[in-house]
Amino acid sequence: MFLLMIVAVALLPILINSLVQTSRNSEVVSATSLANHAIEDERAQTTCAGLTALDQTTTSGSAVLRVVRQFGSCPSAFPGTAQVTVVVTDATTGAVEATAATLIFVTGA
Numbered sequence: 579m580f581l582l583m584i585v586a587v588a589l590l591p592i593l594i595n596s597l598v599q600t601s602r603n604s605e606v607v608s609a610t611s612l613a614n615h616a617i618e619d620e621r622a623q624t625t626c627a628g629l630t631a632l633d634q635t636t637t638s639g640s641a642v643l644r645v646v647r648q649f650g651s652c653p654s655a656f657p658g659t660a661q662v663t664v665v666v667t668d669a670t671t672g673a674v675e676a677t678a679a680t681l682i683f684v685t686g687a
Contacts (some may be wrong), residue, residue: 582609582637583686588676590679594599597664598609601640601647604639604641605638605639605641605643605668605675606675608639608641608673608675609638609643609662609666609676610675610676612636612638612643612645612676613663613664613665613666613676613678613682614678615663616632616647616664616678617662617678618679620647620662620682621647621649621682623682623684624683624684624685624686625684625685625686625687626652626660626683626684626686626687627661627687629649629660629662629684630647630649631647631648632645632646632647633645633646633647635669638684641668641670642668642669643666643667643668643669644666644667644668644669645664645665645666646664646665646666646667647662647664647665648662648663648669649661649662649663650657650662650663650681651685652687654683656684656685656686656687657683657685658683658685659682659683659684660681660682660684661679661680661681662676662679662680662681662682663666663677663679664676664677664678664679665677
């Protein structure tokens with residue numbers, strides 16, 4: 579019985595660590611999904627006027643995440659590309675959870 583107790587106590591830190599890591603992975607997956615969704619919203623636009631900045635806060639599980647979408651200047655000649663960057667941070671700690679940057683093909687101003 580004593581040996582079983584020692585084995586159980588030895589495995590307890592591994593169990594706690596795996597629970598903490600699972601929670602952290604869930605936050606990162608949610609943040610990545612939000613970043614991809616924000617990029618796909620912009621990818622549907624075909625003009626620079628359609629590209630919009632975004633600053634919103636959303637709750638995902640126990641985490642409060644802030645999504646900020648920014649875009650660079652329009653190209654001087656069309657068709658061209660405009661850079662879009664999405665940063666997802668933890669709204670409570672300010673830690674960056676996910677970042678995505680891409681070039682969006684635009685056909686006009």
